[in-house]
Amino acid sequence: MPESQVSDTPVSTSEPSYVGFWARFLSFVVDSIWATILIALILSVGLSAPEIDLKAATDPDRAVGILLQVLPRLGLELLLIGVAFVLFWMFRSATPGKMLVSAVIVDAKTLGKPSSGQLIGRYVAYYVSTLPLCLGFLWVAFDKRKQGWHDKIAGTLVIRK
Secondary structure (H helix, E strand, C coil): CCCHHCCCCCCCCCCCCCCCCHHHHHHHHHHHHHHHHHHHHHHHHCCCCCCCCCHCCCCCCHHHHHHHHHHHHHHHHHHHHHHHHHHHHHHCCCCCHHCCCCEEEEEEECCCCCCCCHHHHHHHHHHHCCCCCCCHHHHHHHHCCCHHHHHHHHHHEEEEC
16 A cells, blocks of 8 residues: 555544443433523523413313413423533533533444534434333433434434543
8 A cells, every 4th residue: 555545543443332321311310400400590580380270270171271371381491401402412512411421422423523413303303212101212221332212313322432
């Protein structure tokens, strides 16, 4: 091989160290705590929770009205949490919980930084992972590359830093 084609960068043939179920579960707990506190602080400044009459909630006609009061706030909370998570992933490659366990999110093919589209898709795919009894998250425990459904959908991996 001509000398100009030789690379000084060593090529690694070993697999990265995938972060398993229990470390990711711990990071989920930590992230849930900080996200709940953050959302509570933001929403307490700008929005008040609607008063809900629990007796009225059992009346089907009134329950729909109550649901229509609660849904916009829930949608805003999910949006704010999504923005926070995606921003952490974009700028730190991890949320605080993942940082605690020395994990980063990478592109599954290149092991480089995922695109913004992948990260947004990963957050949206979290909801797919929760649908059948959180099976998409439990999948991490059984998958060879420790990918949840949201990782598979977005084309990402969670590996040790």
